[in-house]
Amino acid sequence: MTSATDHAEPSRPNRRRFLGGIGAVAGLAAAGQVPLEGTALAAPRLRGGVYPFTLGVASGDPTSDGVVLWTRLAPDPFSPDGGMPSRPVPVDWQVALDAGMRRIVRRGTVPALPGLAHTVHVEVEGLAADREYHYRFRYRGDVSEVGRTRTAPRADSVPGALRFAYASCQEWSHGFYSAYRSMAEEDLDLVIHLGDYVYEGGVPADGGLRGTATPDVLREAPRDLDRWRMQYALYKSDPDLRRTHARFPWLVTWDDHEVVNDYAGAHGGTDTANRVAAYRAWYEHQPVRRRSLPRADGSLTLYGRSDWGRLARLNLLDTRQYRSAPPCGWGEAPACAAGNDPAAGTMLGATQERWLLNGLSRSPARWNVIATSVMMARLDHDGPTGDIVWHDAWDGYPASRKAITDTFVSARVRNPVMVAGDWHSTFVNDIKSDFDDPDSPVVATEFVGTSVSTNGDDEVYGPYYGPMMRWNPHVKFFDGDRRGYVTCTVDRHRWRTDLRMVPTVSRADAPAETFASFVVEDGRPGAVEI
Secondary structure, eight states, rough: OOGGGOOOOOTHHHHHHHEEEEEHHHHHHHHOOOOOOOOGGGGGOGGGGGGOOOOOOEEEOOOOOOOOEEOOOOOTTSSSSTTOSOOOOEEEEEEEESSSOOSSSEEEEEEEEEGTTTTTEEOOOOOOOOEEEEEEETTTTEEEEEEEEEEOOOOOOOOSSEEEEEOOOOOOOGGOHHHHHTTTTTSSEEEEOSSSSSSSOOOOOTTTOOOOOOGGSSSOOOOOOHHHHHHHHHHHOOOOHHHHHSSSEEEEEESSSSSSTTTBHHHHHHHOOHHHHHHHHHHHHHOOOGGGGGGGOOOOOOOOOEETTTTEEEEEOOOSSOOOOOOOSSSEEEEEGGGGGGTTTSSSSSHHHHHHHHHTOOOOOSSEEEEOOOOOOOOSSSSSGEEEEETSSSSGOOHHHHHHHHHHHHHOOOOOEEEESSSEEEEEEEEEEETOOOOOOOEEEEOOOOOTTTTOOOOOOOHHHGGGGGTTTTTEEOOOSEEEEEEEEESSSSEEEEEESSSSSSTTTTEEEEEEEEETTTTTOOOOOO
């Protein structure tokens, strides 16, 4: 095993200073914990005895009787092996009814494998429905912080409410995650992340808007698995992101920047080896189930469904892996007849689309949520003078969109609501049964959230998209340049959305405030501002 002093590359001084900051936070979180019982005490020592839980803990994909628990052992996350030995090591885990971890209800020991960056994905079962739990991990004498999670209600129940937040687009060097600092203080059942968790570029030496020195090894963009792991380690070094992971269970999908901008499946400039590495690093660093473990060809199953009793069904989509090339061209381009041909292009792929439509048709839920990384509503760029749209969103795949909106009508799907990210802007949209017919009925509602940090404090999309709003009367609200997240409170009678914005991402402590609020009444598609 290589000792810590054997790493004498030029990046070491920067990395050592950077790790000192995140290690101090992690060490404080672990202080004072009661020792666990298990086999991890006999595990190999780490280099220099460095704290291994530098990237925090997380939970995800809650069911009525269980949840996924996640952590990664990474005492030196900006070295290729994370500072761990090149063999499996045992990690203890516990689940308790209390934050003090005295009323233990589940425990075990699992191997952290070097082939998966010494990450741990524990699928806990046998828990009570609709209940809060606490959890932690231990490796040798080091104990992680205590995370909080919860299970979903029973499938046959109708809970009084569901409250969740969603977010997307968090370019680390574009600003602090002040949105997450506020989100962590909310009273939420879960968090949905809609993609662009990391970005694919190299990292500035000064950390960009953060003004934080970063290790030299991060200068070049990720091109292999080791480097992608370091990219996730950098993003998870943020204390507010780590805290929000530790406070709530998450549902997670991806968008494009987890691989490369605006790609579509194997199209759009993706290198196969790099895409496979990026997919694997995504799995390693998210609280997802073993069904998402990458296969031999690099593909993985991401899309899935989470039921909150009979109150809400959450359909989480993968809008990147199975896409065909957009049939009418890339980026900003005119629409064309081929876009309306299901055989010419697909957003979801045949299998996922069939799964979604069947789930919508048979859903017993009062609210049917589709969590998608990109906006579904049409955005006409040039009004009556042309037909230019943005083809990286559902506008590039109108046949795929129509299959869904037709199902809303034919299957009488109750209260369909889309939540989306990607645009670094906020939209509240009516979803029409036929966007080519302005008099067609509204069949669903869409809320598009802005970025957590991407674009920083710059004014970019307000000046660009703002003038287009007069050609898009189905867009009921638009804001182009504020950062933040969205909270949604759902009960049996209505859905309330609060747009939570921060004044700046140049400070980690900038507080979020509610910029605007909307409601959707049960049985009445379309949002109304309150």
